[in-house]
Amino acid sequence: ELGTHILETGFKTLREWHDSGIDLDQFSINISMRQLTHYHFVAMVKDLVEHYLDDKLSRKLVFEITESIVAEDIDRVILIMNQLKELGIRFSMDDFGTGYSSLSNLNRLPLNEIKIDRAFVNALSHHEGDRAMVTTILKMAGILQLSIVAEGVETEAQLDFLRGHDCPIFQGYYYSKPLPKEQFVAYYRGHL
Numbered sequence: 001e002l003g004t005h006i007l008e009t010g011f012k013t014l015r016e017w018h019d020s021g022i023d024l025d026q027f028s029i030n031i032s033m034r035q036l037t038h039y040h041f042v043a044m045v046k047d048l049v050e051h052y053l054d055d056k057l058s059r060k061l062v063f064e065i066t067e068s069i070v071a072e073d074i075d076r077v078i079l080i081m082n083q084l085k086e087l088g089i090r091f092s093m094d095d096f097g098t099g100y101s102s103l104s105n106l107n108r109l110p111l112n113e114i115k116i117d118r119a120f121v122n123a124l125s126h127h128e129g130d131r132a133m134v135t136t137i138l139k140m141a142g143i144l145q146l147s148i149v150a151e152g153v154e155t156e157a158q159l160d161f162l163r164g165h166d167c168p169i170f171q172g173y174y175y176s177k178p179l180p181k182e183q184f185v186a187y188y189r190g191h192l
Helices: 002-019 041-052 067-071 074-085 103-108 118-122 128-143 156-164 181-190
Strands: 027-030 061-066 090-096 113-116 147-150
Touching (some): 002 041, 041 074, 067 090, 074 103, 113 128, 118 128, 118 156, 128 156
Parallel strands (some): 061 090, 113 147
């Protein structure tokens, strides 16, 4: 029930923001594996999409999943993800590099995006191995034609390194700490 409430609140917020002129490129919602594989999840999401969104807005939705997905029945997970993709929803693998996903499973999953875990970004200025890991993930994402987001960007040096290696999207305290809904609206309007 909590997961359903969070999803409905997210869908309502995306609709409200769109109607008030806040035009986001994407709107991400974390989805647990238990939630994703629940027997009525796809039907529930379909109902919420039909109630709150249209085709344009549903294509802005990104469901973030973690690498723990590979512990599930991968064929069933792929089926569920493809059913949700038919609604326009995209998928991002969160905290990439910290789990147990194999490249063969990563290639099978209908992902649109991977997010480099903040631990790698945090260590960019300290460890050559972490710099190599980040550049490898960036190259791999390019080969697999996946969008990429660097999580946990906190310094200009991190941002410069990532930009210098063609990372296009950043998330972290360098831009803002997490904000409540009303403060995000003010932040968004102040940075147009």
